Amino acid sequence: MLGVIRQRVACRGIPTRNFERGIRVVASRSLSSTAKEMTVREALNSALDEEMSADPKVFLMGEEVGEYQGAYKISKGLLEKYGPDRVLDTPITEAGFTGIGVGAAYYGLKPVIEFMTFNFSMQAIDHIINSAAKSNYMSAGQISVPIVFRGPNGAAAGVGAQHSQCYAAWYGSCPGLKVLAPYSSEDARGLLKAAIRDPDPVVFLENELLYGESFPVSAETLDSSFCLPIGKAKVERAGKDVTITAFSKMVGYTLQAADILAKEGISAEVINLRSIRPLDRATINASVRKTNRLVTVEEGFPQHGVGAEICASVLEDSFEYLDAPVERIAGADVPMPYAANLERIAVPQVEDIVRAAKRSCYRSSSLAATA
Amino acid sequence: MKFISEAADKRIPCYRVLSDDGYPIAGSRFEQVDKETAVKMYKSMVTLQIMDNIFYEAQRQGRISFYLTSTGEEAINIATAAALTSDDVILPQYREPGILLWRGFTLQEFANQCFGNSADYGKGKQMPIHYGSNKHNFFTISSPIATQLPQAAGVAYSLKMDKKEACVVAFTGDGGTSEGDFHAGLNFAAVMDAPVLFICRNNGWAISTPISEQFRSDGVVVKGQAYGIRSIRVDGNDALAVYNTIRAAREMVIHEQKPVLVEALSYRVGHHSTSDDSTKYRPVDEIEHWKTARNPLARFRKWVHKNGWWTDDEESELRGSIRKQLLNAIQVAEKMEKPVLAEMFSDVYDDLPSNLHEQEKSLRETIKRHRQDYPTDVPV
Numbered sequence: 032m033l034g035v036i037r038q039r040v041a042c043r044g045i046p047t048r049n050f051e052r053g054i055r056v057v058a059s060r061s062l063s064s065t066a067k068e069m070t071v072r073e074a075l076n077s078a079l080d081e082e083m084s085a086d087p088k089v090f091l092m093g094e095e096v097g098e099y100q101g102a103y104k105i106s107k108g109l110l111e112k113y114g115p116d117r118v119l120d121t122p123i124t125e126a127g128f129t130g131i132g133v134g135a136a137y138y139g140l141k142p143v144i145e146f147m148t149f150n151f152s153m154q155a156i157d158h159i160i161n162s163a164a165k166s167n168y169m170s171a172g173q174i175s176v177p178i179v180f181r182g183p184n185g186a187a188a189g190v191g192a193q194h195s196q197c198y199a200a201w202y203g204s205c206p207g208l209k210v211l212a213p214y215s216s217e218d219a220r221g222l223l224k225a226a227i228r229d230p231d232p233v234v235f236l237e238n239e240l241l242y243g244e245s246f247p248v249s250a251e252t253l254d255s256s257f258c259l260p261i262g263k264a265k266v267e268r269a270g271k272d273v274t275i276t277a278f279s280k281m282v283g284y285t286l287q288a289a290d291i292l293a294k295e296g297i298s299a300e301v302i303n304l305r306s307i308r309p310l311d312r313a314t315i316n317a318s319v320r321k322t323n324r325l326v327t328v329e330e331g332f333p334q335h336g337v338g339a340e341i342c343a344s345v346l347e348d349s350f351e352y353l354d355a356p357v358e359r360i361a362g363a364d365v366p367m368p369y370a371a372n373l374e375r376i377a378v379p380q381v382e383d384i385v386r387a388a389k390r391s392c393y394r395s396s397s398l399a400a401t402a
Numbered sequence: 403m404k405f406i407s408e409a410a411d412k413r414i415p416c417y418r419v420l421s422d423d424g425y426p427i428a429g430s431r432f433e434q435v436d437k438e439t440a441v442k443m444y445k446s447m448v449t450l451q452i453m454d455n456i457f458y459e460a461q462r463q464g465r466i467s468f469y470l471t472s473t474g475e476e477a478i479n480i481a482t483a484a485a486l487t488s489d490d491v492i493l494p495q496y497r498e499p500g501i502l503l504w505r506g507f508t509l510q511e512f513a514n515q516c517f518g519n520s521a522d523y524g525k526g527k528q529m530p531i532h533y534g535s536n537k538h539n540f541f542t543i544s545s546p547i548a549t550q551l552p553q554a555a556g557v558a559y560s561l562k563m564d565k566k567e568a569c570v571v572a573f574t575g576d577g578g579t580s581e582g583d584f585h586a587g588l589n590f591a592a593v594m595d596a597p598v599l600f601i602c603r604n605n606g607w608a609i610s611t612p613i614s615e616q617f618r619s620d621g622v623v624v625k626g627q628a629y630g631i632r633s634i635r636v637d638g639n640d641a642l643a644v645y646n647t648i649r650a651a652r653e654m655v656i657h658e659q660k661p662v663l664v665e666a667l668s669y670r671v672g673h674h675s676t677s678d679d680s681t682k683y684r685p686v687d688e689i690e691h692w693k694t695a696r697n698p699l700a701r702f703r704k705w706v707h708k709n710g711w712w713t714d715d716e717e718s719e720l721r722g723s724i725r726k727q728l729l730n731a732i733q734v735a736e737k738m739e740k741p742v743l744a745e746m747f748s749d750v751y752d753d754l755p756s757n758l759h760e761q762e763k764s765l766r767e768t769i770k771r772h773r774q775d776y777p778t779d780v781p782v
Contacts, residue, residue, distance in 0.1 A: 127586030134556025170542040171525035172749045230752040
């Protein structure tokens with residue numbers, strides 16, 4: 032008979048539960064079981080569903096998450112299944128519902144707070160930083176805050192400056208927070224489940240343009256106990272000439288760039304960061320010690336960005352291994368313009384990553400990188 | 403077409419029980435307080451007053467870095483605490499240590515927190531007066547103003563599921579009502595039917611901003627109706643009135659499962675904190691007036707005295723004893739060891755992350771190598 036392979040993945044040790052969500056997967060040791068595909072949206076929805084089912088303390092709150100099925104349909108079907116006590120539509124008050132979520136977490140519940148976009152989280156950022164992130168420390172462990180803040184982060188398409196900023200660097204600098212940035216459906220499922228189970232506050236940075244993208248998922252990923260470890264990056268593609276780090280949507284671009292580079296004889300190792308805080312410095316440095324060259328890729332603003340931190344980490348730990356200066360690819364240092372042609376050049380494109388990798392390998396026509 | 407006026411003809415009246423002379427006001431309805439409770443209330447008010455004076459002085463002497471008093475608001479602090487039960491969850495602003503005092507937090511525990519020593523429940527990780535105690539149902543004080551108001555609605559949401567005969571009590575000052583979180587907190591609590599008792603200590607001043615510059619409304623009580631929240635204004639310097647009001651409000655919150663707003667009028671006799679000198683922005687005789695003629699302790703003492711429940715001898719004995727206990731607590735707290743090194747790194751997260759673990763290891767190795775340079779009075 033068909034069976035489901037059950038595997039405990041290293042995370043917070045939650046016992047496996049026998050939930051079939053109408054998905055029976057054929058799994059066998061000899062065959063690769065990647066027959067199923069899943070969009071990131073479905074991945075997030077199923078992760079929320081399973082965690083809410085497993086733990087009655089988990090509840091979802093945000094604008095449009097209930098009746099509207101979620102501004103981006105991430106919470107589709109959840110109101111109907113769990114009722115208005117577990118899926119709460121809120122008035123338009125980020126400060127309000129974020130504060131409520133923090134208070135509920137203080138008193139033992141496990142809220143998942145959705146921001147329609149992380150740009151709006153700025154209206155609630157005091158609750159996230161001064162309350163959620165710091166309370167466990169300031170109270171010496173008396174107040175723990177098992178809360179997840181999630182929503183789309185970074186640029187979408189044609190939404191202008193106030194809807195396009197990337198907050199990875201801002202939240203990533205704050206001790207007390209954990210900051211995750213999934214790329215694939217496997218990332219989305221595994222990291223969201225880990226985030227909800229984690230006793231610390233987690234900022235979960237999704238990407239609007241990735242919601243509709245489909246990725247193959249293994250039987251293990253589909254199991255309700257599936258969980259990815261927080262703080263571990265994934266080497267998406269092994270290589271030996273240059274290390275390229277990326278997160279979220281830029282992982283896809285970087286993989287495309289790696290294909291192009293391969294045709295030109297440059298073997299790029301692509302690292303999907305998955306976790307901005309804690310940053311997997313060990314994996315990054317091990318890779319750079321192997322390839323001796325580094326390109327960092329992010330959509331956000333360049334100053335004080337994630338790439339700046341990675342660069343500093345590599346300089347501190349692997350200076351002697353570098354054969355070339357580190358290349359940073361980031362969004363343009365301007366508020367995101369609206370016009371499509373301007374937006375295109377304000378955000379990294381595949382060609383930018385290819386050029387940077389070539390410069391790093393001393394294979395570009397001009398040695399002077401443009402500022 | 404009729405506009406609602408920006409100001410009503412008459413201000414919302416204020417509930418009072420005792421006159422300034424300590425006599426029950428004719429026609430004022432109130433529930434009698436028994437001798438035991440009344441004496442405990444009075445003694446606690448005295449303790450709070452003396453504690454404030456002595457810790458304030460300790461800061462002035464450079465023994466602690468910061469302090470903030472509740473002088474003038476002892477009735478609000480103690481009478482509220484007396485009217486609640488120990489199951490009611492408190493989300494304070496920062497001028498409510500009397501609640502903790504009533505619930506059994508000792509003078510030594512207060513001193514330990516102010517000195518940030520190893521016995522402090524916060525392990526020296528928060529500045530003075532930011533007390534917190536899970537076992538007393540008192541959330542650790544957080545400095546940003548009014549953030550506790552929407553958080554209170556969240557706590558209430560969780561408390562509802564426990565189905566206890568208890569409510570959440572969230573405090574703020576007059577200044578705090580200007581914060582966006584005041585609007586968010588009250589609006590949400592009303593919409594969510596959250597059992598939160600919002601208490602606003604309107605003490606007339608937000609550092610140097612008088613209420614005339616804080617809002618144009620008739621104080622804070624009128625704001626409740628804008629959110630669909632039942633509200634009342636009480637004389638915050640009248641311990642009996644505060645006691646009665648909070649008792650009644652608490653009943654409503656718990657049995658009707660909806661928020662209630664109480665505005666307690668008072669006066670901030672002390673400076674905002676040890677970082678402030680209020681004589682720079684308000685007249686000294688105004689401060690003196692509220693310190694003496696309108697003193698909440700004096701008023702309540704007159705009533706307790708008249709009932710034959712308190713004598714002058716007991717007064718001087720109490721004051722002497724409290725003073726001695728406080729001076730002793732300070733000495734003990736000052737001499738006590740500071741928190742160990744590991745506390746610097748703990749509780750950032752639930753588990754110690756690898757980077758902090760490495761940093762701590764590296765620090766300890768450095769200390770071992772340079773033992774002679776490491777201060778002897780800081781525990782490792």
